[in-house]
Amino acid sequence: MVDYITRDGVALLQVNNPPVNALSHNVRAEIKNGLDEAGQDKQIKAIVISGKRSFIAGADITEFKSGSYSEWPTIIDLCDLIESSGKPVVAAIKGFALGGGHEIAISCHYRIAHEKSKFGFPEVDIGILPAAGGTQRFPRLVGLEAALDLIPSGRHIGAAQAFKLGIVDKVVRGDAVEEAVKFAKSIAGEPLVDRRTSQRPVMGAENAVSLRDAAVKLAMKKKKGMIAPIHCIKAVMGSLLPFEQGMEIEASEGFMLFTSGQMGALQYAFFAQRAAPKWSLPCGASFKTVKGRPIRNAAVIGAGTMGTGIAMAMLNAGIPVTLVEQDRKFLDKGVSLLKLLYAGSVSLRKITQDQCDAILSKLNTAVGYKSLTNVDLVIEAVYENMALKKQIFAELDRICPPETFLWTNTSALDIDEIASATRRPDKVLGTHFFVPAYHMKLLENVRGKLTSAETVASAQMFGTRIGKIPVVVGNCHGFVGNRMLHKYAHESDFLIEEGCWPEDVDMVAENFGLPLGPFKVRDLS
């Protein structure tokens, strides 16, 4: 789990715990053993900590439930051991240094990072805080303002920004481990006193109150309904006290989160999101046995809200799309909407004008279906009318090559009945996107009675490629998402009957953490 390699007076501790080098109990124990061995060996003058493929993605999240997260040596113990080492410890970072991995890195005396490496404290998104001294060491390294930005937001940053903020000492293009070993040799024997992060003062302390108030305001806007960001901010503010007292504040703020229902729910969601794309069918086929066909180009039928949203999701992933309508007027309206949305992204600086132009160069338009003779996939996204959908599918079946997938965006209609209008029911599947389709992560891939495993595999692969969390569901009225939403919508309607205003209901739902209240969602549909 941790390889111990010696190189010309340098001990290299290389973490090898796939898939992400999480700091499971065994890994922590072996890092500690390595540090002890290197400390005792008179030949060793410096230590490098690295990861085999990537650095370290943090604590092993499964251990929060099992309890072994707090077994000795904890990540706190390791950070203290590293920082207090009499021999210099250098972190060689490639890939991810996240959460506890980031905390280990900032406890080292020096950090050498590959230019593509990523840094962050994603704990907030799993309902906790960087509880291994991260809320205390990080502000001492980068200042209060940057710590109050990065810890409550959970945002990842790249190596260039990490260098600017003072997180890393050197960014390299080549092998970060080789560079770190070379560097470690060069600084062996130098004094370490100003390299111990916990001993530094916090920059920006004079503006503490205004920085804290701004951070709280931003967290309440960006992470509505979440309790962790506020506890993160309180813990970071504790860094203005002496280190040991700050650590106590971190522990007490952390305790409230570690015992909260939100932590359990967010960590459940973390693993559920990763489990969802892994499908299996009653016949035994699964993501392990059946490969999907990649989608090289696609067409979307219908240029309304759903059709344009789906087209955008594909264009954003670099898939060339033909947007199809029966009437030039509707097509032009859809294209204008799409261009307006991209112009909005440019003005919000989410993409550059050049990126916008490159994306839009992959958009084609057509009136009628005649040109669809060379597409891998058609997604029909007209309004919910069975007769119309069947008519469209019969026509597509005549025009498109036999291997073209024909998928329907529907929130409730019977996939088998739609498939019956074609001679290729094995290639028909329901894709239930949620509004706005270019943004919402969930994609229900609805399997009909005759949908083939290859079609399911392709739809799941396609969903992941366009940045969705694809879930295979069965063909029944409302599938899974709308069955749940149905109850929620009913309760919202009852509240209106009882005298509440729609905006009040929306406000309560949004304060709870939903991005949009139920009535705003309906306004969009």
Ligand SMILES: C/C=C(\C)C(=O)SCCNC(=O)CCNC(=O)[C@H](O)C(C)(C)COP(=O)(O)OP(=O)(O)OC[C@H]1O[C@@H](n2cnc3c(N)ncnc32)[C@H](O)[C@@H]1OP(=O)(O)O
């Ligand atoms: C106190 C708290 C402290 C000190 C902490 O450190 S809390 C943990 C902080 N770190 C994180 O929250 C990182 C979580 N992981 C990720 O963000 C991503 O996995 C990644 C960016 C590191 C890599 O992304 P990607 O390549 O897309 O891979 P997956 O997300 O699909 O993950 C692959 C499998 O690894 C499992 N995983 C990931 N991180 C952890 C973890 N920290 N602990 C345990 N397991 C982890 C993930 O569930 C996937 O498992 P499978 O689905 O393949 O079984």
